[in-house]
Amino acid sequence: NAGVTQTPKFRVLKTGQSMTLLCAQDMNHEYMYWYRQDPGMGLRLIHYSVGEGTTAKGEVPDGYNVSRLKKQNFLLGLESAAPSQTSVYFCASRFPSGSFLADTQYFGPGTRLTVL
Amino acid sequence: AQSVTQPDIHITVSEGASLELRCNYSYGATPYLFWYVQSPGQGLQLLLKYFSGDTLVQGIKGFEAEFKRSQSSFNLRKPSVHWSDAAEYFCAVGDKVRSGYALNFGKGTSLLVTP
Numbered sequence: 001n002a003g004v005t006q007t008p009k010f011r012v013l014k015t016g017q018s019m020t021l022l023c024a025q026d027m028n029h030e031y032m033y034w035y036r037q038d039p040g041m042g043l044r045l046i047h048y049s050v051g052e053g054t055t056a057k058g059e060v061p062d063g064y065n066v067s068r069l070k071k072q073n074f075l076l077g078l079e080s081a082a083p084s085q086t087s088v089y090f091c092a093s094r095f096p097s098g099s100f101l102a103d104t105q106y107f108g109p110g111t112r113l114t115v116l
Numbered sequence: 117a118q119s120v121t122q123p124d125i126h127i128t129v130s131e132g133a134s135l136e137l138r139c140n141y142s143y144g145a146t147p148y149l150f151w152y153v154q155s156p157g158q159g160l161q162l163l164l165k166y167f168s169g170d171t172l173v174q175g176i177k178g179f180e181a182e183f184k185r186s187q188s189s190f191n192l193r194k195p196s197v198h199w200s201d202a203a204e205y206f207c208a209v210g211d212k213v214r215s216g217y218a219l220n221f222g223k224g225t226s227l228l229v230t231p
Contacts, residue, residue: 004159033218040125042206042221043160050216058218090159094217104150105219107160 002026004108006091012114013081021076021111023091031094032074033058033105034066036087043090049074081115088112118143120209122222129197130230137192137225139207148210149190150219151181155203163205166190177201202229 007022023032030051035043045058047066055066063085065077074093078085091108121140129135141147148167152160164175171183181192190207204226208219 031216033216035221040223042223043219044221045218048216048218056216092160092219104162104165107152109159 004091004093004106006089006108006111008111009109010112012116013078014116015082017081017115018077018079019081019113020078021089021091021113023074023076023093023108024072025074025091025093025106026072027093027095027106028071029093029095029106030071032068033092033094034064034074034076035090035092036060037090037110038087046076046089081113083115086113086115118147118209118211118220120207120220120222122205122207122225124225125223126226126228128228128230131199132196135192135194135197135201135227137205137207137227139190139192139222140188141190141207141209142188143209147190149181149183150208150210151175151179151190151192152206152208152221153177153203154206154224160206163192197227197229199229199231202227 004025033048034046037043044060049055049068052071067075089111092105094105119142123138150165151163154160163179164173166173166183173181179194204224206224207222
């Protein structure tokens with residue numbers, strides 16, 4: 001199993017450009033998440049999905065859109081990138097159980113995005 | 117609203133010394149608490165988690181954490197630190213109600229290990 005993978009690993013954008021970050025998991029997880037990590041801020045939840053075809057906003061959703069067309073993939077889109085979106089983006093996934101007891105979140109390696 | 121506070125931004129310890137990283141939470145019900153570690157340029161790895169029962173939780177790499185409800189704390193400890201433990205450590209609380217069991221992270225503590 002590859003676990004949780006993220007594409008690309010690094011990207012530099014100019015202000016106003018658009019891009020899509022891809023998260024893929026091969027563990028048959030129902031729940032998937034996108035976080036951003038900024039220095040001194042920890043990780044903050046952008047969007048999440050509790051199953052194929054469903055998405056919901058997290059703590060910092062503005063400027064981002066997501067899609068979950070396939071169970072194994074969770075896409076994060078930036079329609080018009082801004083310097084404030086310079087960050088490291090982490091995807092995570094977890095088992096479908098309705099409890100924290102039986103599972104944990106598995107994180108991808110991250111995507112480092114710079115917006116100039 | 118629930119929150120997690122890690123009071124120490126940076127901590128420096130000597131190799132072989134003991135370590136304690138502090139974590140305080142604010143949560144109305146029984147919290148679901150986690151400690152993650154992030155090595156430079158890497159993703160996050162789960163060290164341990166607490167849901168209920170025994171308040172002393174054992175994790176990987178020789179780490180343990182103690183849940184103290186009266187102090188709203190979940191401090192991470194290790195009796196003897198190795199140079200390879202230098203990393204960023206995050207405490208987190210699970211958000212069952214609001215966001216699909218997402219994790220609410222503290223801002224992290226950066227651990228430096230000196231020879």
